[in-house]
Amino acid sequence: xxxxxxxxxxxxxxxxxxxxxxxxxxxxxxxxxxxxxxxxxxxxxxxxxxxxxxxxxxxxxxxxxxxxxxxxxxxxxxxxxxxxxxxxxxxxxxxxxxxxxxxxxxxxxxxxxxxxxxxxxxxxxxxxxxxxxxxxxxxxxxxxxxxxxxxxxxxxxxxxxxxxxxxxxxxxxxxxxxxxxxxxxxxxxxxxxxxxxxxxxxxxxxxxxxxxxxxxxxxxxxxxxxxxxxxxxxxxxxxxxxxxxxxxxxxxxxxxxxxxxxxxxxxxxxxxxxxxxxxxxxxxxxxxxxxxxxxxxxxxxxxx
Amino acid sequence: xxxxxxxxxxxxxxxxxxxxxxxxxxxxxxxxxxxxxxxxxxxxxxxxxxxxxxxxxxxxxxxxxxxxxxxxxxxxxxxxxxxxxxxxxxxxxxxxxxxxxxxxxxxxxxxxxxxxxxxxxxxxxxxxxxxxxxxxxxxxxxxxxxxxxxxxxxxxxxxxxxxxxxxxxxxxxxxxxxxxxxxxxxxxxxxxxxxxxxxxxxxxxxxxxxxxxxxxxxxxxxxxxxxxxxxxxxxxxxxxxxxxxxxxxxxxxxxxxxxxxxxxxxxxxxxxxxxxxxxxxxxxxxxxxxxxxxxxxxxxxxxxxxxxxxxxxxxxxxxxxxxxxxxxxxxxxxxxxxxxx
Numbered sequence: 001x002x003x004x005x006x007x008x009x010x011x012x013x014x015x016x017x018x019x020x021x022x023x024x025x026x027x028x029x030x031x032x033x034x035x036x037x038x039x040x041x042x043x044x045x046x047x048x049x050x051x052x053x054x055x056x057x058x059x060x061x062x063x064x065x066x067x068x069x070x071x072x073x074x075x076x077x078x079x080x081x082x083x084x085x086x087x088x089x090x091x092x093x094x095x096x097x098x099x100x101x102x103x104x105x106x107x108x109x110x111x112x113x114x115x116x117x118x119x120x121x122x123x124x125x126x127x128x129x130x131x132x133x134x135x136x137x138x139x140x141x142x143x144x145x146x147x148x149x150x151x152x153x154x155x156x157x158x159x160x161x162x163x164x165x166x167x168x169x170x171x172x173x174x175x176x177x178x179x180x181x182x183x184x185x186x187x188x189x190x191x192x193x194x195x196x197x198x199x200x201x202x203x204x205x206x207x208x209x210x211x212x213x214x215x216x217x218x219x220x221x222x223x224x225x226x227x228x229x230x231x232x233x234x235x236x237x238x239x240x241x242x243x244x245x246x247x248x249x250x251x252x253x254x255x256x257x258x259x260x261x262x263x264x265x266x267x268x269x270x271x272x273x274x275x276x277x278x279x280x281x282x283x284x285x286x287x288x289x290x291x292x293x294x295x296x297x298x299x300x301x302x303x304x
Numbered sequence: 305x306x307x308x309x310x311x312x313x314x315x316x317x318x319x320x321x322x323x324x325x326x327x328x329x330x331x332x333x334x335x336x337x338x339x340x341x342x343x344x345x346x347x348x349x350x351x352x353x354x355x356x357x358x359x360x361x362x363x364x365x366x367x368x369x370x371x372x373x374x375x376x377x378x379x380x381x382x383x384x385x386x387x388x389x390x391x392x393x394x395x396x397x398x399x400x401x402x403x404x405x406x407x408x409x410x411x412x413x414x415x416x417x418x419x420x421x422x423x424x425x426x427x428x429x430x431x432x433x434x435x436x437x438x439x440x441x442x443x444x445x446x447x448x449x450x451x452x453x454x455x456x457x458x459x460x461x462x463x464x465x466x467x468x469x470x471x472x473x474x475x476x477x478x479x480x481x482x483x484x485x486x487x488x489x490x491x492x493x494x495x496x497x498x499x500x501x502x503x504x505x506x507x508x509x510x511x512x513x514x515x516x517x518x519x520x521x522x523x524x525x526x527x528x529x530x531x532x533x534x535x536x537x538x539x540x541x542x543x544x545x546x547x548x549x550x551x552x553x554x555x556x557x558x559x560x561x562x563x564x565x566x567x568x569x570x571x572x573x574x575x576x577x578x579x580x581x582x583x584x585x586x587x588x589x590x591x592x593x594x595x596x597x598x599x600x601x602x603x604x605x606x607x608x609x610x611x612x613x614x615x616x617x618x619x620x621x622x623x624x625x626x627x628x629x630x631x632x633x634x635x636x637x638x639x640x641x642x643x644x645x
């Protein structure tokens with residue numbers, strides 16, 4: 001009996017080795033390590049995976065995060081002042097305020113917004129379409145909502161870093177006398193507003209990526225990114241819109257306004273800004289609402 | 305008594321017909337249902353399926369495209385939420401504890417769900433880490449699987465650069481990283497060339513022989529015959545019949561099926577001619593439009609009889625086919641429809 005069983009086992013091993021093309025391949029079942037997944041381990045591994053991908057696409061990531069603010073700052077705070085055209089900008093800011101002062105919080109908010117959405121929405125639309133590669137991650141041993149939260153956090157980290165990259169660029173690139181006047185008194189509030197803004201845009205990115213029809217991707221630029229940026233108090237403080245009252249009221253539906261103004265309040269408070277309670281209310285409330293809606297929509301789309 | 309399995313390539317000791325339902329079910333479903341709500345109303349995809357798959361079994365869900373196989377596998381792997389009935393995998397309720405189920409299953413989806421941003425080795429390493437293996441352990445496990453699946457040379461290739469067969473091997477390797485209790489394969493050989501397909505069959509047999517419990521869906525009759533201990537024939541969201549291949553053939557489809565198509569519509573009563581009807585072994589004769597189909601255990605001479613019968617009614621034979629007992633004849637017998645792949 002034992003011999004027969006042994007022979008059969010040996011035969012099976014030989015077959016597996018031949019079929020799988022390697023000696024002792026039966027070990028893939030018999031000699032497998034015992035897995036002990038925990039929520040934290042799985043979550044950490046998923047974040048590590050994002051890190052690996054970002055590192056691999058370093059050049060692309062770098063271009064995406066650096067080129068936009070660099071070119072902006074170069075043209076608006078170096079080229080235009082040099083050719084004497086700067087006067088028309090910064091008109092709404094208080095007298096003596098350089099355009100770079102207006103631009104620093106504005107561009108940081110712009111980066112939060114575009115990076116947060118790009119980092120989450122684009123990959124997600126790909127994962128949901130074509131081969132539906134999302135199923136791979138959905139089979140990891142965690143609830144689907146944890147996967148959604150992981151995507152929000154990974155996107156938020158990228159948005160946060162994107163916003164930080166703006167700082168040295170604005171501080172360094174400008175014509176003589178055009179330096180931004182930065183005056184931070186509350187570092188904790190700065191960090192909080194950056195974090196809340198990052199989470200808000202990443203949550204919005206999750207919701208958009210889940211609901212968006214991949215064939216309408218170009219709509220993302222035309223209908224969301226462009227209007228949000230142009231009307232997001234990036235290039236002018238909100239207070240300067242008082243001369244166009246209807247617009248000043250209308251832009252309040254744009255979450256980006258609260259990021260620009262929030263950063264303006266902590267980085268360059270002398271420019272004048274929206275009330276802090278409104279900023280915090282929208283950033284925190286918006287994150288909670290979009291995070292909830294995004295996670296719910298995502299879970300519903302993954303599980304059908 | 306059952307006949308010995310005559311299909312090729314069966315290495316492991318087959319379960320004997322009549323063993324009855326397995327004692328330790330790796331998979332069990334009870335009246336499992338899924339109805340999709342669409343703008344055009346409710347579409348039932350699975351209408352009450354009962355399955356019991358034993359530990360160590362190689363089980364096949366066989367049926368044409370759209371039969372509800374993928375929806376069933378989707379419910380068992382927790383990615384599709386049932387609308388009725390219950391299902392357990394490794395003894396765990398798929399609705400009550402999907403995470404517990406996900407820990408114990410490996411899934412090879414029909415589409416290529418490899419992480420296209422990662423290399424071949426990274427696909428295995430990160431999957432290992434998702435399942436809680438440490439960095440070093442994950443790397444070792446990845447190497448072990450790369451060697452076993454003949455992918456060492458492609459270790460550093462990005463997953464998008466793999467051929468269809470390599471991608472499928474990597475998908476299977478990835479599904480095995482965490483030593484799953486049950487391996488699910490949804491149409492594993494669809495779209496592969498014949499040689500790759502046969503290689504994959506060998507690989508799956510080898511895994512099964514090592515004790516791996518496998519549930520596979522396929523719309524290829526010969527795939528189910530070549531691989532599975534037991535099969536459930538599924539169509540329109542229901543199990544039509546289940547059992548070992550031999551049981552199925554002995555039951556519904558031990559008949560050879562002879563189909564003759566004439567140049568014109570078959571008149572009533574043609575098939576009832578005494579010469580044909582009196583033959584021994586015939587279990588069923590079906591007439592439909594221009595064709596007659598005879599189910600028989602003694603096929604010799606039936607074709608000639610049908611030609612003669614046609615001639616006497618002024619009909620010439622346009623086309624004739626004879627199917628030996630197989631899952632295809634089982635399907636024909638159960639549904640009255642030809643098997644569509």
